[in-house]
Amino acid sequence: MTFSAVIVAAGASLRAGPGQPKPWRELGGRPVLRWSAEALSRSGARRLVVVVTPDRLEAAKDLLSDLPGLVVTDGGVQRSGSVRSGLAAIDGPASEPVLVHDAARPFLSREVIHRVLEALTGADGAIAALPVADTLKRGHGLVEGTVDREGLWRAQTPQAFPRDRLLAAFQAWSGAEPTDEAEVMEAAGARIALVPGDPRLFKLTWPEDFDMAESLARPARDIRMGQGVDAHRWGPGDGVWLCGVRIPHDAALIGHSDADAGLHALTDALLGALGEGDIGQHFPPTEARWKGEPSATFLAHAAARVAARGGRILSVDLTLICERPKISPYREAMRQTVAGILSAPVGRVSIKATTTEGMGFTGRGEGLLAQAAAVVELPSDDFAN
Incomplete structure (x- = not known):
């Protein structure tokens, strides 16, 4: 009418x-x-x-x-x-x-x-x-x-x-x-x-x-959860980047960027919560410009995508699975680094480590596995379409 x-x-x-x-x-x-x-x-x-x-x-x-x-x-x-x-x-x-x-x-x-x-x-x-x-x-x-x-x-x-x-x-x-x-x-x-x-x-x-x-x-809010998994094999080197912290080691993780499996998994978890694909879609490994790129770039991009949609990060939780190196001496530095990249309170960042008791590719020392979950809050009408 x-x-x-x-x-x-x-x-x-x-x-x-x-x-x-x-x-x-x-x-x-x-x-x-x-x-x-x-x-x-x-x-x-x-x-x-x-x-x-x-x-x-x-x-x-x-x-x-x-x-x-x-x-x-x-x-x-x-x-x-x-x-x-x-x-x-x-x-x-x-x-x-x-x-x-x-x-x-x-x-x-x-x-x-x-x-x-x-x-x-x-x-x-x-x-x-x-x-x-x-x-x-x-x-x-x-x-x-x-x-x-x-x-x-x-x-x-x-x-x-x-x-x-x-x-x-x-x-x-x-x-x-x-x-x-x-x-x-x-x-x-x-x-x-x-x-x-x-x-x-x-x-x-x-x-x-x-x-x-x-x-x-105040807009109604939805709580969304995403998960991310990343794995890299070990290769020659004298140190490894994990969660933005360099750890001295007798090997390095192999990857197109800096191979920081922890930050990669966290990035995928945030992108998953948004329904915006994965890290490979945003930063294709086929593009030379991402060769050796610090993975903080990828995580900061995902955090910016949350903010651009009017959301906020409620929590991230990461588990690193490997026999070596020892993670616990570096856990707090990792939490502080991740919190800084996300512009979030450190209390919203959890980082843990475990082993597989010698089982599987991580147990054999062939590679490292990272698993992450992220919880974000977004305007409810953000998902109307």
């Missing part, structure tokens, strides 16, 4: 405490106004009209310039004047549905938008609302009575109406300043549907509301 939207963002925000007006305060790293504007745009608004105070016109255009169908206009002294100004800025069919929404309700979902629009097919208007669940008391300092909550609803926005019907209702309105558009349409005899709103769609009103909103603005 084609629709347009009006976002009311011209209020003075007197109850919200000191600071900028509510639409311009930061929430989850972006202005409150941006949240609902993006939601309506993503849901297909043909025209997105944002009503602000005259001194915020250019700021609003800059903030929302990437959203299609954007119109920014100035509002009135009161809410009804701002809504009228927004309606007047919409072109197109007069009967097109228009959604009126408060900028101070940032957590607007596609589902609520669609429910309100769909309800218009059987009514003259539709509003998102929640049934009153709390016991209601009337009083001024002392309880004077209990209010029957049966049939009572908490009105939210968006509220949807045919644009021409809403304009006509405003022109006929003769009462005091209405609290919402549904009140104006009710006075004109309109049938207005109640559709399920969203408890998260609360209005930012008081200073403490912003603390709760900030907790909701």
Whole structure:
């Protein structure tokens, strides 16, 4: 269904405490106004009209310039004047549905938008609302009575109406300043549907509301785990690189890079947690430029990939399997080195060593095996596709 939207963002925000007006305060790293504007745009608004105070016109255009169908206009002294100004800025069919929404309700979902629009097919208007669940008391300092909550609803926005019907209702309105558009349409005899709103769609009103909103603005997180295995054979040499630490030894590990099996396994574990392949895809051994490359380069790349996707490394755990050299004298230096490469606390890095009691290729001294696991935290929507 084609629709347009009006976002009311011209209020003075007197109850919200000191600071900028509510639409311009930061929430989850972006202005409150941006949240609902993006939601309506993503849901297909043909025209997105944002009503602000005259001194915020250019700021609003800059903030929302990437959203299609954007119109920014100035509002009135009161809410009804701002809504009228927004309606007047919409072109197109007069009967097109228009959604009126408060900028101070940032957590607007596609589902609520669609429910309100769909309800218009059987009514003259539709509003998102929640049934009153709390016991209601009337009083001024002392309880004077209990209010029957049966049939009572908490009105939210968006509220949807045919644009021409809403304009006509405003022109006929003769009462005091209405609290919402549904009140104006009710006075004109309109049938207005109640559709399920969203408890998260609360209005930012008081200073403490912003603390709760900030907790909701934090993205949901997923915990992902990856594993990595690497093995290299022993060859001539006088030392070996393991976990970024050089250990004197009567042999060396053979490989295209510095053959640091520990860092290779850790790199694969992180890439596995991300679902981004393995070390060979990112650093092909067929390319001469990686010949002799310190394996810290590979692990740092994997850590950077985690950060680029908004994640963080929760822990890495590595087991080195070999008969020689002795790992324990170097374990703490290895942990410190790996933590530095990952830019992570050393407490998130575990390095262990074991033998195979003389069994297998490691037991025969033919090579060294490294096994790693990594746990990372990523935004849950990172895996939506």
